[in-house]
Amino acid sequence: MRKLFSLLVLLISVSQAYAQAVFGTVQSGTDKSPLPGASVVLKPTAEAGMLTTVTDTEGAFRFDRVKSGVYTLEVRFLGFSVLSRNVQVQQGAVDVGVLALQEENNKLSEVQVVGRAQLGEQKGDTSQFNAKAFKTTADASAEDLVTKMPGVTIQDGKVQAQGEDVKQVMIDGKRYTGEDVNTAIRNLSADMIESVQVFDGQSDRAAFSGFDDGNRVKTLNFTTKKDRRQGYMGKASAGYGTDDRYMVGASVNYFNNNRRITVTGLTNNINMFDFSVGETPGGGMRGRRGGWGGGSPTGIINTNNFGLNYNDMWGKKIEVSGNYDYSSRDILNKQYRYRQNISGDRLGQIYTENSENDNTEESHRFNFRLQYNINENNRLLVTPNISVQRNDNATNRSANTVDGEGTMLTESQNRNNADNNSLNFNNNILFSHRFGTSGRILTTNFNTRYNRFDGDAFQLENTQNFENSDLNVNRNQFIKTDRENFSWSGNMDYSQRLGENSRLQLEYSIGNQQNDSDRRTYDFVENEGRYSDLNTPYSNTFKSDYLSQNFGPSYQYRTEKTRFQLNARYQYATLQSENQFPRDYRLKRNFSNLLPSAEYEYKISKNTNLNINYRTSTDVPSVEQLQDVLDISNPLQARIGNPELDQDYQNRLNIRFRRFDPETNRVFFVGMFGSMTQNYIANSVYTGEVPFALPADYVRQPGARITRPVNMDGYWNVRSFFNYGQPINFISSNLNVHGSVGYSRIPGMIDEQVNYANNTSLGAGINLSSNISEKVDFTVWTNSNYNLVENTLRTNQNNNYFTQNTNLRYNWIIWKGLVYRTELNHQYNSGLSQGVDNSYLLWNMSLGKKLFKNQQGEISLSVNDLLKQNVSIQRNIASDYVEDVQSTVLQRFFMVTFTYNIRKFTSGQAPDMEQENRRGPGGYKGGGYRQH
Structure with missing residues (x-):
C-alpha cells in the first residue's frame, strides 16, 4: 500500500509539474477571420525542447505540458508577416489572446520579381x-x-x-x-x-x-x-443544339466572411450531372468527368438538379453548415456484356448478354452540422442528415451461355420492372469536456441510424433449354419487399496526461444493429387475373440482431519530431438471426476478437515526413448476404444468401512518405496501402449440384450458375503509388510523373474447388501543365496500365490486358476576347474480349467570343465528340470470371451557348475579365510575379 501511495504521489507531482498551458487564437488583421493551418512555434530561451503545432479550423492553438520559463512565440502563415512575442510561463495557464497577423506589405506598383x-x-x-x-x-x-x-x-x-x-x-x-x-x-x-x-x-x-x-x-x-471573402460570384449558361440537345444551368456563390451560400441549378439532356463556375460553354468538355478510362458517363441521361449549401457563424460560438440537394434523372442505357467463366467441370463457358435499361431516379438529400464551442473546455457537435429516394427501373435482358466448342446451352429472355422507395436518417451527437489545465479529456458520442426500403417488382422469364426442351421455363411473378433497419451506437473516451510527452486513453463503446426484412413472391394466377399465389420457396422473412462491445486502452507519445500511438481493443459481439420463409431457421453466434492498431509519424525535417499506420477492424454480413432466398432476376446468374456467414476480420497497413523542397519546388510522395482479410465474404459458384436446398419448382438450366456467399481466408489487396513533381522553367510549366504497382488476390470457390484470382497491375503516367502565358493554358497527361490476371484453378484461362489513356486540354485567347478551347481524349485497349471496341478518340472543342464591357458574357459554338468515336468499355475481374462491358454513350452533337459571369466583390464593381486574363490569379504574368 505504501508503494502504491508513493506511485500516486509521483503521478500527481508529474501532472502538476506540466499543468501549465499556453493557448490563443490566430486571426487575419484585415478582416478578423480565423487562419487555420498557421504554424505556431514556442521556443524556450534556455536549452529545452521546442514545441510546435498548427491552428485548428477556428484558428485556435494550444500547448499543454509547458515547463515554467521564458519563451518566444512565433506564428507564420503564407502571405502574412511573421508575428513574434515573448511569453512567460509560471503557474497556471497562459492565454495570449487573439494574435492578429498582418498581410505582407509588398504592394509596390509595377515591381517585377524575377523567378x-x-x-x-x-x-x-x-x-x-x-x-x-x-x-x-x-x-x-x-x-x-x-x-x-x-x-x-x-x-x-x-x-x-x-x-x-x-x-x-x-x-x-x-x-x-x-x-x-x-x-x-x-x-x-x-x-x-x-x-x-x-x-x-x-x-x-x-x-x-x-x-x-x-x-x-x-x-x-x-x-x-x-x-474575395465579401461579395458574390457565379455563372449562368443556356444552350441548344442538334438532336434537340439542351442545357440550362447556373451556379452562384455569396460570400460575407464567415457566411457562405451557394445555389446551383441545372436541367439538360447532355449527360451533365452538375453545373459549375468553371463550366465550358456548351458542356462539351466532359471527358475528364466520365467513367472508366476517362470516357463519358454511360447511357443517355436527362438531369434536373437543384442544390443549396449554407455555412455561417451564429454568434462567436456556434458554427453551422447545411446542404440540400434535389436531383431527378432519366437514364436510358444499352449494354453488351461478354463474360468468360472459370469453371470446375466445363472448360471455356462463355456468357453473353444484351440489355436495355430505362431508369428514373429522384432524390432529396439534407445534411446539417452544428458545432457549439460552449467555452474553452466544452464542445458540442450535432450532425443529422436525411435522404428520401425513389427509383423506377425497367430492364429487358437477352442472355445466353455456350460451351467451349460454341454449342448453345441456354438462352433466356426476361423483363424486370421495379418501383423502389427508401428513407434514410442518421444523427450523431458528440460532446467533449476538458478538465481545465489538468490534461484530462472526456469525449462521448451517440449515433442513431434508421433505414426503410419498400420495393415492388414484376418479373417475366422465358428460358429455352437447348439440351432438353421439356425443361423450358415461363415465369410471371410479383415480388414485394419491405426492409427496415435500426441501429444505435455509443462510446466514451477518457484520456489523461501521463507526463510531458505522453497520454493514456481508456475507451468503451457499444452498438446494436437490428434488421427486419420481408420478401414475398407471388405467382400470377390466370383464372383470377392477379398475383395471388404465394410462392413460399422464393419468399423469405428474416430478422437479425447484431450487438457489439469494445473496450481497451490507447497510449500516445509525442515530441517535436515524433508521434507514436498504440491502441488495443477487445471486441465481443453476438449475431442472432431468424428465418420464417422458406424454412424455419434460428441462429446465434458469438464473436471474440482483439483489435490492435498503431501509428508512427516522424518529421525527418521541416519539409519531410514519414507516416506508418496499422489498423484492424471487423465487418458484419449485410442483410442481402444473409437472406436465404433464391434471386432469379437473371435466371442464368442466380444468387442466394447464406445465413451462416461469419463477420470478417480486416488488417490494413498504410505507409506514406512526403518531401517538399521549397528551394527547388520539387515534390515527392510515395505511399503503400495494403489490406488482408480473414473470413472474407467470397463467392461460391455452382455450375452443377449444390449442397443446399433449392425451390422445388426451380429448373436448373444448362450453363446456369448459382452464386452463394461463403467465408474464406486469403484475400489480399496491396498497391503503391508515387508522384514526383517539379517546375520546368524553360517552358514555364509544371511536370508531374507518377507510377503505381498493385496486387490483388480474390478467393472464391467453383463447384467446391478453391480458386484464387490474382491480378497484378503496373501503371505509369506523366502530366505537364502550363504556366506559360495569360493567353494560353494547357494540360497534357497520359497514363498506362498493364494487368496480369491469373487463376489458380484454370491457368489456361489467364488473361493479360493493357490500357492507355492520353488527354490534351488546351485553352487559347486568340484575339480580343476570341477564345478557342479543345480537349482530346484517346483510349487504347489491348487484350479485351471479342465484340467490344478496343480504342477511340474523343475530340471536343468550342469557339467563343467574349461580350460586354468587362467581358462577363460569352457566346460560343461547341461540338461534342467531333469524330463520333466515343465508347465506354469496362473490365471487371472476379474470382470466377473475367468480363468486358460496353455501354451506350452520348456521341456527336453541336451546341450554341450563351454564358454570363456574375462577379461583384467588396469594391462594388465586377472584376474586369480581360484584366484577369492578362494578370492571371494573384497577378502572375509570364512566369513572374507582379505585385501592386
Whole structure:
C-alpha cells in the first residue's frame, strides 16, 4: 500500500509539474477571420525542447505540458508577416489572446520579381500549395486549379490526391457540408483561392479527443483571398443544339466572411450531372468527368438538379453548415456484356448478354452540422442528415451461355420492372469536456441510424433449354419487399496526461444493429387475373440482431519530431438471426476478437515526413448476404444468401512518405496501402449440384450458375503509388510523373474447388501543365496500365490486358476576347474480349467570343465528340470470371451557348475579365510575379 501511495504521489507531482498551458487564437488583421493551418512555434530561451503545432479550423492553438520559463512565440502563415512575442510561463495557464497577423506589405506598383512563385511547403503530413504558382484562365474552377498540383489527378471521374480519393472539402477551414466532393470544388472559382492544403483529415471524434481513431479521409482545404471573402460570384449558361440537345444551368456563390451560400441549378439532356463556375460553354468538355478510362458517363441521361449549401457563424460560438440537394434523372442505357467463366467441370463457358435499361431516379438529400464551442473546455457537435429516394427501373435482358466448342446451352429472355422507395436518417451527437489545465479529456458520442426500403417488382422469364426442351421455363411473378433497419451506437473516451510527452486513453463503446426484412413472391394466377399465389420457396422473412462491445486502452507519445500511438481493443459481439420463409431457421453466434492498431509519424525535417499506420477492424454480413432466398432476376446468374456467414476480420497497413523542397519546388510522395482479410465474404459458384436446398419448382438450366456467399481466408489487396513533381522553367510549366504497382488476390470457390484470382497491375503516367502565358493554358497527361490476371484453378484461362489513356486540354485567347478551347481524349485497349471496341478518340472543342464591357458574357459554338468515336468499355475481374462491358454513350452533337459571369466583390464593381486574363490569379504574368 505504501508503494502504491508513493506511485500516486509521483503521478500527481508529474501532472502538476506540466499543468501549465499556453493557448490563443490566430486571426487575419484585415478582416478578423480565423487562419487555420498557421504554424505556431514556442521556443524556450534556455536549452529545452521546442514545441510546435498548427491552428485548428477556428484558428485556435494550444500547448499543454509547458515547463515554467521564458519563451518566444512565433506564428507564420503564407502571405502574412511573421508575428513574434515573448511569453512567460509560471503557474497556471497562459492565454495570449487573439494574435492578429498582418498581410505582407509588398504592394509596390509595377515591381517585377524575377523567378517563379514558391509552389508551397510541407507541414508535417500537410502539403500546402501556393495558388499563385499555378496559372489558370480567369473563369477556371478550383478543380482546374488543383489538377495542376503535384499528386492530384482525375481517376474514373473522381478527384484523387496522393493516390487516394478525396472525400472531404473545406473552405477557409470550414467544412463544405454535402456528399459530393466534385460539386464542392467545381463551385469555387480558381481566382478566389490563395492556397490549397492536402492532408488526411481526422474524424470529429478524434479531433475532439486528441486520439486518432483511424477514420481518416483525404481532405482539400481552400484558403480564399482576403479581397474575395465579401461579395458574390457565379455563372449562368443556356444552350441548344442538334438532336434537340439542351442545357440550362447556373451556379452562384455569396460570400460575407464567415457566411457562405451557394445555389446551383441545372436541367439538360447532355449527360451533365452538375453545373459549375468553371463550366465550358456548351458542356462539351466532359471527358475528364466520365467513367472508366476517362470516357463519358454511360447511357443517355436527362438531369434536373437543384442544390443549396449554407455555412455561417451564429454568434462567436456556434458554427453551422447545411446542404440540400434535389436531383431527378432519366437514364436510358444499352449494354453488351461478354463474360468468360472459370469453371470446375466445363472448360471455356462463355456468357453473353444484351440489355436495355430505362431508369428514373429522384432524390432529396439534407445534411446539417452544428458545432457549439460552449467555452474553452466544452464542445458540442450535432450532425443529422436525411435522404428520401425513389427509383423506377425497367430492364429487358437477352442472355445466353455456350460451351467451349460454341454449342448453345441456354438462352433466356426476361423483363424486370421495379418501383423502389427508401428513407434514410442518421444523427450523431458528440460532446467533449476538458478538465481545465489538468490534461484530462472526456469525449462521448451517440449515433442513431434508421433505414426503410419498400420495393415492388414484376418479373417475366422465358428460358429455352437447348439440351432438353421439356425443361423450358415461363415465369410471371410479383415480388414485394419491405426492409427496415435500426441501429444505435455509443462510446466514451477518457484520456489523461501521463507526463510531458505522453497520454493514456481508456475507451468503451457499444452498438446494436437490428434488421427486419420481408420478401414475398407471388405467382400470377390466370383464372383470377392477379398475383395471388404465394410462392413460399422464393419468399423469405428474416430478422437479425447484431450487438457489439469494445473496450481497451490507447497510449500516445509525442515530441517535436515524433508521434507514436498504440491502441488495443477487445471486441465481443453476438449475431442472432431468424428465418420464417422458406424454412424455419434460428441462429446465434458469438464473436471474440482483439483489435490492435498503431501509428508512427516522424518529421525527418521541416519539409519531410514519414507516416506508418496499422489498423484492424471487423465487418458484419449485410442483410442481402444473409437472406436465404433464391434471386432469379437473371435466371442464368442466380444468387442466394447464406445465413451462416461469419463477420470478417480486416488488417490494413498504410505507409506514406512526403518531401517538399521549397528551394527547388520539387515534390515527392510515395505511399503503400495494403489490406488482408480473414473470413472474407467470397463467392461460391455452382455450375452443377449444390449442397443446399433449392425451390422445388426451380429448373436448373444448362450453363446456369448459382452464386452463394461463403467465408474464406486469403484475400489480399496491396498497391503503391508515387508522384514526383517539379517546375520546368524553360517552358514555364509544371511536370508531374507518377507510377503505381498493385496486387490483388480474390478467393472464391467453383463447384467446391478453391480458386484464387490474382491480378497484378503496373501503371505509369506523366502530366505537364502550363504556366506559360495569360493567353494560353494547357494540360497534357497520359497514363498506362498493364494487368496480369491469373487463376489458380484454370491457368489456361489467364488473361493479360493493357490500357492507355492520353488527354490534351488546351485553352487559347486568340484575339480580343476570341477564345478557342479543345480537349482530346484517346483510349487504347489491348487484350479485351471479342465484340467490344478496343480504342477511340474523343475530340471536343468550342469557339467563343467574349461580350460586354468587362467581358462577363460569352457566346460560343461547341461540338461534342467531333469524330463520333466515343465508347465506354469496362473490365471487371472476379474470382470466377473475367468480363468486358460496353455501354451506350452520348456521341456527336453541336451546341450554341450563351454564358454570363456574375462577379461583384467588396469594391462594388465586377472584376474586369480581360484584366484577369492578362494578370492571371494573384497577378502572375509570364512566369513572374507582379505585385501592386
